[in-house]
Amino acid sequence: MLDKELRSMIGDVKDGRMDRRAFIQRLAAVGLTAPMANQILAIGGVAMAQSPSPYPPTKRGGGGPLKLLWWQGPTLLNPHFATGTKDQDGSRVFYEPLASWDVDGNLNPILAAEIPSTANGGLAADGKSVIWKIKPGVKWHDGKPLTADDFVFTFTYASDPATAAVSISTYADMTVEKVDDLTIRILFKNPTPFWANAFVGAYGCVIPKHLFGDYIGSKSREAPTNLAPVGTGPYKFVEFKPGDLVRGALNPDYHMPNRPYFDTIDMKGGGDAVSAARAVIQTGEFDFAWNMQVEDDVLLRLEKGGKGKTVYAVGGDIEFIAINFTDPNTEVDGERSSMKTKHPIFSDPNVRKALALLVDRESVKKAIYGRAGRTTANYLNGPEKFVSKNTSWEFNIEKASKMLDDAGWKVGADGIREKDGKKFKLLYQTSTNGPRQKTQAIVKQACQKAGIDVELKSVVASVFFSSDVANNDTYPKFYADIEMFQIPMTQPDPALHMRRYISANVATKENKWQGPNYPRYVNKDYDAAIAAAETEIDLVKRAALYIKCNDLLWQDTVFIPVMHRLTVDACANTLKPVISGWANRTDNIQDWYREA
Amino acid sequence: MSQYVLRRLLIAIPSLLGISAVLFFVLALAPGDPFSELATNPNVPPEVQAALRARFGLDDPIYLRYLHWLSAMVHGDWGFSFVSRMNVDTLILQRLPATLYVIGSAQILALLIAIPVGVYAATKPYSLFDQVANTLAFVGFSLPTFFTGILFILIFSVTLDWLPFVYTTDIKATGIHYVLEMIRQAIMPVAVLGLFQAASMTRFVRSAMLDVIRLDYVTTARAKGLGQAKVIVKHVMRNAMIPVVTLIALQMPAVFGGAIVTEQIFRIPGIGSLLISSILSNDTPVVMAVTFVFACLVVLFNLIADVLYGWLDPRISLR
Numbered sequence: 008m009l010d011k012e013l014r015s016m017i018g019d020v021k022d023g024r025m026d027r028r029a030f031i032q033r034l035a036a037v038g039l040t041a042p043m044a045n046q047i048l049a050i051g052g053v054a055m056a057q058s059p060s061p062y063p064p065t066k067r068g069g070g071g072p073l074k075l076l077w078w079q080g081p082t083l084l085n086p087h088f089a090t091g092t093k094d095q096d097g098s099r100v101f102y103e104p105l106a107s108w109d110v111d112g113n114l115n116p117i118l119a120a121e122i123p124s125t126a127n128g129g130l131a132a133d134g135k136s137v138i139w140k141i142k143p144g145v146k147w148h149d150g151k152p153l154t155a156d157d158f159v160f161t162f163t164y165a166s167d168p169a170t171a172a173v174s175i176s177t178y179a180d181m182t183v184e185k186v187d188d189l190t191i192r193i194l195f196k197n198p199t200p201f202w203a204n205a206f207v208g209a210y211g212c213v214i215p216k217h218l219f220g221d222y223i224g225s226k227s228r229e230a231p232t233n234l235a236p237v238g239t240g241p242y243k244f245v246e247f248k249p250g251d252l253v254r255g256a257l258n259p260d261y262h263m264p265n266r267p268y269f270d271t272i273d274m275k276g277g278g279d280a281v282s283a284a285r286a287v288i289q290t291g292e293f294d295f296a297w298n299m300q301v302e303d304d305v306l307l308r309l310e311k312g313g314k315g316k317t318v319y320a321v322g323g324d325i326e327f328i329a330i331n332f333t334d335p336n337t338e339v340d341g342e343r344s345s346m347k348t349k350h351p352i353f354s355d356p357n358v359r360k361a362l363a364l365l366v367d368r369e370s371v372k373k374a375i376y377g378r379a380g381r382t383t384a385n386y387l388n389g390p391e392k393f394v395s396k397n398t399s400w401e402f403n404i405e406k407a408s409k410m411l412d413d414a415g416w417k418v419g420a421d422g423i424r425e426k427d428g429k430k431f432k433l434l435y436q437t438s439t440n441g442p443r444q445k446t447q448a449i450v451k452q453a454c455q456k457a458g459i460d461v462e463l464k465s466v467v468a469s470v471f472f473s474s475d476v477a478n479n480d481t482y483p484k485f486y487a488d489i490e491m492f493q494i495p496m497t498q499p500d501p502a503l504h505m506r507r508y509i510s511a512n513v514a515t516k517e518n519k520w521q522g523p524n525y526p527r528y529v530n531k532d533y534d535a536a537i538a539a540a541e542t543e544i545d546l547v548k549r550a551a552l553y554i555k556c557n558d559l560l561w562q563d564t565v566f567i568p569v570m571h572r573l574t575v576d577a578c579a580n581t582l583k584p585v586i587s588g589w590a591n592r593t594d595n596i597q598d599w600y601r602e603a
Numbered sequence: 604m605s606q607y608v609l610r611r612l613l614i615a616i617p618s619l620l621g622i623s624a625v626l627f628f629v630l631a632l633a634p635g636d637p638f639s640e641l642a643t644n645p646n647v648p649p650e651v652q653a654a655l656r657a658r659f660g661l662d663d664p665i666y667l668r669y670l671h672w673l674s675a676m677v678h679g680d681w682g683f684s685f686v687s688r689m690n691v692d693t694l695i696l697q698r699l700p701a702t703l704y705v706i707g708s709a710q711i712l713a714l715l716i717a718i719p720v721g722v723y724a725a726t727k728p729y730s731l732f733d734q735v736a737n738t739l740a741f742v743g744f745s746l747p748t749f750f751t752g753i754l755f756i757l758i759f760s761v762t763l764d765w766l767p768f769v770y771t772t773d774i775k776a777t778g779i780h781y782v783l784e785m786i787r788q789a790i791m792p793v794a795v796l797g798l799f800q801a802a803s804m805t806r807f808v809r810s811a812m813l814d815v816i817r818l819d820y821v822t823t824a825r826a827k828g829l830g831q832a833k834v835i836v837k838h839v840m841r842n843a844m845i846p847v848v849t850l851i852a853l854q855m856p857a858v859f860g861g862a863i864v865t866e867q868i869f870r871i872p873g874i875g876s877l878l879i880s881s882i883l884s885n886d887t888p889v890v891m892a893v894t895f896v897f898a899c900l901v902v903l904f905n906l907i908a909d910v911l912y913g914w915l916d917p918r919i920s921l922r
Binding site for chain 2: 072076079082083085088090168169171172173175176179225228233234246248249250251252254271273275276277278279282285286289290292293469473518521
């Protein structure tokens with residue numbers, strides 16, 4: 008993106024010559040996500056849009072019970088211990104952050120009095136500090152006031168390695184200090200362009216100092232409040248049975264007017280996704296069911312009944328095929344897929360490109376994901392209208408065949424390509440999961456037509472996604488030629504998402520395969536762009552760097568994106584949930600209501 | 604008799620030790636680790652995973668971990684769940700009532716069907732009643748519970764809209780409404796499980812009765828002019844019940860262990876569903892505790908069955 012042009016566009020928005028939406032759409036053309044575009048505006052001195060509240064109820068309560076069905080129920084209720092979104096969702100009913108991401112990727116204040124900006128003095132020009140003002144008058148469920156001390160404490164708690172909080176890296180490179188009772192200042196070690204990470208979203212939930220104070224570090228597990236949360240949220244804790252039930256009741260002192268709408272909230276766990284969909288859509292026993300990982304045909308059939316429907320939210324989750332740059336079949340110094348080897352087939356970039364031509368995204372969408380997926384050529388995906396225009400994908404067996412012919416891979420007598428006596432055979436692995444096995448079959452069929460022999464392998468998810476060093480079937484070990492899975496984009500900023508693939512992060516025996524760069528992709532330009540992006544305080548330049556990274560992954564065919572996945576939930580026809588693809592399901596639970 | 608019980612108890616101790624060791628080592632060697640979900644999360648640095656592993660003692664050698672577990676268990680400390688960071692005994696106690704209520708009712712239902720039907724069918728073998736009962740029994744145990752469960756849901760919840768198919772532990776009602784609601788939501792799972800159990804048990808009761816009914820002493824009793832009902836209840840049933848007691852006693856652990864499939868279908872928060880979710884999330888302490896409790900129950904009820912034999916047939920305990 009042209010730096011100058013962007014600057015003048017920001018000026019235009021500031022002076023009202025261009026509207027926000029147009030600005031975001033312009034940035035979309037170069038592959039920026041909406042949240043990033045909004046952050047650019049914020050840094051440029053334009054206050055974040057506060058989306059007008061669509062919440063009509065005019066009094067607190069009176070909405071009866073809200074019945075939620077999570078087919079994997081929350082197993083613990085401390086947001087800083089949460090393993091997986093189910094726990095974050097459960098905790099978020101009781102605990103709150105300063106702000107959360109709304110549907111359009113804007114920051115929505117929750118416990119903050121206002122969103123920091125350069126205009127209100129919240130954002131420092133050097134990117135090394137942020138000042139947050141806390142909403143006055145907020146009380147914990149036990150009646151004690153919420154103060155800056157609680158935020159400083161939450162920071163200390165989460166950043167102590169002995170606490171073993173999963174939110175540790177959110178709070179790692181910063182210090183948080185109290186300015187006055189209702190103001191905190193976050194000081195970053197380095198200029199931090201994505202400042203809205205600490206105290207925002209799932210890992211941003213603040214916990215009360217007066218109840219957790221004695222349970223920091225190695226004593227963290229013993230806190231009684233781990234199982235009986237006391238927060239500031241719209242619902243007060245009533246009961247918790249791990250994996251089965253989370254129950255809350257309306258908080259009469261909630262700090263937002265007329266909220267919450269429901270008198271009680273029940274989150275029931277257990278079972279499977281199909282029957283959860285049935286309980287909401289078909290029988291109407293429940294109001295809302297989370298994460299419908301069900302084939303679209305099944306959902307369409309259920310929806311004919313009419314008590315409920317499916318709802319979708321667009322985030323950045325991507326299902327992809329990763330290509331191994333090293334040789335999984337040769338052992339060097341006791342290590343397969345070693346950096347000392349080169350993949351015998353994929354070292355030719357044209358072969359990787361040819362393989363990408365054989366992945367029929369459209370068929371995968373039609374046969375499997377339906378309304379829950381979008382085809383894409385990008386690794387880094389934003390909402391639909393914000394997808395990069397620099398990249399494109401196509402499905403073309405003839406073109407792929409020609410490229411392979413040109414690369415010297417000729418079709419042999421048995422219909423399989425070979426070069427220098429070596430057959431074109433691939434091992435294609437993924438986790439055991441219905442849609443994934445179907446995708447494998449679709450890809451294999453196209454490959455066969457192009458003269459590539461593909462062997463399919465599926466590994467049970469608990470092994471595939473584990474960090475078990477002793478097991479050879481885990482995805483970071485990557486003892487296969489290609490592998491497929493999804494990496495969720497947990498925050499609306501690409502930094503963590505894209506950093507994975509720098510050379511220093513290559514998964515090897517030395518780092519016990521803990522390095523997240525499992526394709527073993529090495530590109531100096533990529534490293535340089537990431538390094539530059541991380542110290543780049545100018546968000547405009549930084550954005551351009553991440554676009555470059557996405558385009559490098561595409562040009563080098565490190566990943567073959569299969570499907571940009573949407574979140575799918577089942578919802579009663581009368582319920583009006585507020586769900587953002589950039590946040591947890593329950594992140595805006597205070598705004599949920601039912602239409603009469 | 605007391606010596607017999609004591610001897611049996613002493614034998615139980617080494618078997619329990621053996622079972623616990625096998626369970627522990629198998630679980631420790633099984634693939635997967637409890638922090639797999641953290642591994643794909645870019646927010647969680649490997650150091651945190653390492654710290655958690657170290658804190659939970661996952662890096663110690665297996666035999667040390669086993670000895671540690673054993674000594675804690677002897678002291679009544681069941682350990683805590685890696686996933687919920689909650690004590691395992693609390694977790695199990697939370698799940699036990701639903702399991703006992705649903706699975707227990709199903710067992711009672713099964714007995715209430717199986718004993719009268721089996722006994723009556725045996726008194727009139729190859730009659731129309733016997734043939735119908737047999738056919739139904741065969742159909743009953745050929746249909747797996749996951750099939751009948753979904754069939755029931757489709758009929759009674761989706762089509763007729765009579766019964767809920769999601770089991771709720773906390774019904775927001777009091778008094779008679781609470782009781783009615785508890786019964787209403789248990790009807791389907793109890794029927795599914797109970798009918799399945801009843802089917803196989805009926806066959807068992809029938810054949811046990813048939814074995815006894817032809818014995819000479821029964822003919823003698825009849826020849827003495829005793830009424831049919833008296834012969835069947837006093838003379839035949841008491842002896843025929845010995846194998847039936849074995850069957851029931853050995854099924855008791857299942858009442859505590861839950862019915863994994865049925866609990867999953869109806870979302871009953873019982874021990875079975877706890878076991879399956881713990882296995883899926885590699886929550887070793889919970890899996891270990893549940894399976895070990897299960898093993899203890901099997902041993903215990905074997906013992907009870909043996910003692911009951913002694914009471915039903917005194918010759919057994921004399922040897």
